[in-house]
Amino acid sequence: MKRNKLIWQPDRSKYPEHDSNGKPIVDLKSQKFTKLWQGPNHPGVTGNMSLELTLSGDEVVEAKTHVGYLHRGFEKLMERRTYMQCFPTSIRMCVAEPDSNEYVLSAAVEELSGIEVPETAQWLRMLALEMARLQVLLRVVPGIASTLSLGLGSQWGMYMREHILDRFEELTGGRIYHMYILPGGVRGQLPDGFKKRMLENLDMIDGFIKRIEDLIFSNNVFKKRTVGVGILKPEWVDQFGVVGPPARGAGFKRDVRKDYPYLKYNEIDFDPFMATDSDIYTRAIVRKQDLIMTVDIIRQILDKIPNDKEIRAKTPNVLHLEIPKGEVYARSESSRGEYGMYIVSDGSKYPRRVNLRGPSYTHAVALLEKMLINANISDVHAIMVSLQTCPPEIER
Amino acid sequence: MDKIIKDLTSRFKVTDYIQQRPNMAYVTVQKELAISLITHMRDIEGFTHFVLLTAVDWIEDNLFQLTYILNSPDKKVDLGIRVMIDRENPTMDSAHHLWQQVATYQRELKEMFGIDFPGSPRVDESFILEGWDDIPPYRRDFDTLKYAEETYFPRDGRGSNDPAEYMKKKLYPDEEK
């Protein structure tokens, strides 16, 4: 990929002045700085969160993330619910991609209690997870462009996503909250004709990818706005715990599906895309390649999925499912990166402690605050979306 | 993994070693040695990816358990480090100088559990809650249902019957135990 070297750099000699530690000296009363609150009620913010930006001209000198607008106290609520009751609760932790929540909870519970999941259920789980990834990417890949007012791709993506949601409705009975993966297995077989309809949809999405390649990725405006903007330095990856597409865009080939294969991912042929340029455009490309890969994975899953009757392991009565003492950390790869759940059990039917490790938690707070410094105000939203921040998952 | 643990046992006196699965283990370490252990893991053993930091409230034992989960992207192994700290006066050394993101976790723990991490940036600023004046909500002794019912006007007109009790009332009301 050709790298655009002509990036406009502001004249740094005057403002802001820096102290000896290199920190900008911000004196709001000097009237040389503006404090701008972006969000929570702001169309340019993903979800319901806010950014407290200190601007010098149109350049950000200091950024603070404010979250908590969607805090429901899941980790507390789940301590009051039995393991089976936790599962409809847990999926609300991330609205955009609820299936990862279901999966990590189930995987953690199964690992602690030693439940073996039937083979068909594992494939169906994988199908649900990949479909969830697909519907998120269909929203996000063109979504990065729509933050720069290139809204058409987003409208197309939204329409493609509708088809996947329809397939979800057939398979799981739910449109947004699927509540499909539950401890022990899954809740339904593949419906009749599902494969055929899904393959048709995938063909449509193939066409869609071609179209957005033309519309967005070859678009000169998009390139101008994103190449070289929002650089994530490679040394930040470990420093800030960056995972998923942002890490892959920075030259770190990290993918839980490859590194710690769960379900049946070791029977699937795929190779996560990696790039090194680490700007918004690269992250968009990584996501687009993820999209292509996901379509391919779903085709492979549909090809290999066995047709057994057994879709849920025999568990003790779920009304009083007790889990042996212990602690476990289960992880999966969501569309945003490593998504894990840490569960501590004290041997009763309620979890002692549940903690969700979401990628946005670090991406949207510490990393975003770092990345926004020196960014142009008009790029703030694009940087946010390229990190795919998900506020409900940060504050849970 | 076993080699690492053996090394840690002699150097940092780690205890309660549990091999959760082939590539994941948990150990407990004393509060004083925790940060040096974590530094050792990061710099020498290659556990460069910080996964999470969270706390568990063992109110029966009057302890907070802090769990640091570290991950080695090269060896593809995880290590959970448990640190038990006193529940009455919970403070812990900050680890934000090792990973900048840890400051966020520590801010949340300060707010949700009341565990202090002196020196951590912005640790006293409110993170999620706004104007909270009760005990930190993630502590076990905070009853969220009671709080919600007292504060948020649940709708009237609800009320349920226990089948066994109801049948007793209907079919054999006079019989006492």
Add this chain to the structure above:
Amino acid sequence: MSEEQNINQNNEPKEDKFLAEENKIRLVTGPDGKQFQVNPLDDYFCDKRPQVVAPKNKIIEKFLNWARAESLWVLGFGTGCGSIEIPPLLSPRFDAFRYGVQMRPTPRQSSVLIISGYLAVKTLKRAIRTYEQMQSPKYVMALGSCTINGGMYYDSYNTINRVDQYLPVDVYVAGCMPRPEALLAGFVKLKERIKAGNAEGANEYAEKFDWYKANQKKIIKNWNMPDYNW
């Protein structure tokens, strides 16, 4: 510095501990070099109470209601899970524009506030402020179980159980989440109500202002803004 502290001690407008830095009383140097005192809460906000607007002429009112019903401008403020179903609503498939529904970025231009699910206390404060900034006539639509009786989060310490205690709600849509079609049905119902002249939420808010304020202040502990700000 010392002067500033004095001023703060002398006439504290509210409980100071919650007051944001920029809302505190402070001294400002004007362009002419003179210092003057600024009390943001008094100077920047208008705290006049909302007024009940009675319809004047029946026929004109009917016409106005028709006009209002046919152009529902929705504020793009996603307060909860439900906001995930609003973008599909505006996508080609559901095409809410044909119902006269479109999204606006600012409360000043909007007439419908969608409470799309649970409201955390922190968001409730913003939602109230947003609602008060909207121009009358204004309507509130509440989505999902959470707005009716707490929903999943009935026992959460940070989400309210009933929206009707804090804001006047015109239409409720059941579901978790409601599908886009259910949302459209909600808009249709809202239109019917407006056309029939029943959607008087703004007037109700003005009438029962004290009751609403008392409820709001009961749970928003850091009330650092005027009672009514628009």
Add this chain to the structure above:
Amino acid sequence: MSLKDLLTPFTAWKNVFEDSYVVKDPFNDRPGADRYRGFHKNDISECIGCGTCEEICENKAIDLVPVEGIDTKDGDSGLRPRVDYGRCCWCALCVDVCTTNSLSLSNEYTWVSEDPEDFRFIPGVDKKPWDDNEKGWKKPEGEYNFYEPERVHMEHLEPEARDNSFIEMVKGFSKEQAQKEADRCVECGICVATCPAHMGIPEYIKAVRQDDIEQGFKILYETNPLPEICGRICTHKCETVCSVGHNGDPLSIRWLKRYIADQVDSEDYKKVLGTENIEKNDRKVAIIGAGPAGLSAAHYLALAGYNCTIFEKLPEAGGMMRYGIPEYRLPYDQLDKDINYIKSLGVEIKYNTSVGKDILLNDLKREYDAVFAGTGLHLGRSTRIPGTDHEQVYMAADLLREISLGNEIPLAEKIVVIGGGNVAMDITRSIARLQNKKYGKVDVTATSLESEDIMPADREEVVEAREEKAIVDPGWGPEKIEIEEGKLKGLHVKKCLSVFDEAGRFSPTFDEENHKFFPADMIVESIGQGADLSYISDDIRDNIEFNERGRMVVNEYFQSKAEWLFVGGDIIQGPDVIHGIANGHQAARGIDKYLNGDLKYKSE
């Protein structure tokens, strides 16, 4: 920047000519998918109000409320779930866990209202537009279950091994089996009302699950002082209403009870139950008959501090449990375990003392503060068909008693048993064993008036009898006994069409054309037993009310009109152990009240 980059975005224009994607009529064009989780439906006639849906709901969205027109009865609490759509999250866990499969979700999803109070309704009772909607989420049939529908297999002795022995044939649960079985319980408590003794069934099953035997044992003794016995031979009416049984096998409640009782050593009873020190008072109660009712009454009276004396006609305690039930079902050592504990509480039993002969009821009235009579049904009833006066025609109750006493009974090679109840099965199977011992082969036929599906005997009894090579041939009404030259030749029967008339009264109809002949050398009648009330002298009898069927009339505390006399057990309720225990317990409460001056025969 290349020219391509400038021009390619304009390729989007080619989509201008595509068809519109808009759903024309969003309210009708897009119904939910076949599995969509929409609004609730409930088949109100199937629902039993067990409350499992309420139990699993994580949002407390479901209340159980009484519904007009649905009565509380055995196996149906009369409550129905009311769903609050201000709470529901449409996870359909309530559907998946529903014990009767009555609850389901439709694929309807639009409900808009201006009134927040609207969103609360009783599915199936409050009429809704989606009640007839066939699609939507249903309990996935056979794909998975939230609790195990099949009961844990109880090990029995093999038919060959039990052919000629009276060793107990049900082996009992191991710890793992018991916990697995207990785990199936949904703790609804529907069974409690059906159990005559109202035992805390869900609680003791929970104790089994949590391996807290002592707690479970305490719960058993709260309402039932004979758990070893009941754990083996209870008629387990609770299992017939078990909500898990609607969609699978009911829980083995009886075997779980037995499991708890089996785990506790007889020496530990007092320690576990905390009855080492009971304060005694100086009042005395006489109890006639050491059967389940008498023992139960004695136990609870002894716990309350009364001095109880039981008068037993036969040489050992237990009544029908010892002398009516064969040993392979209820071993005597287990019987003694329960009885010895009751004796250890200070209850005195006078054996071989027949009230009415050795001591008069009037004497008891004089010497004791109150009297409880649980004398049971020991007189065999006859079919009174021609030929029953032949010497080779016997009564089942008599034979069973003789077997228990260790006496030899007359045993022919070919025997027919008349009767389809549990006693008939007991005698049939006892005879089968004895025949096997004596002749090396089994030739016993049991025939009953009732057809196979309405036979009063427990199903497994019939199955096991057949396993033991006895023939069970139900559905025949006995006609006459053929006697040739003073020798019994067999039994003539005719086909029985129905036993009860439409009003439920006993009034059999027969097919007069369809006859059958069972050849036999000996016939045993087992069609029920009657009470022997001859010990009640005439002066007392005048003070007692009898109903038209000759049974004594008592109030809810089993107090007869003569207020010092309490009567319970089989003579009031008909033959059933658990009823006897319940009566004894209730009578004990009554006696306690009576002696404290709080109880009159008629309360008004």
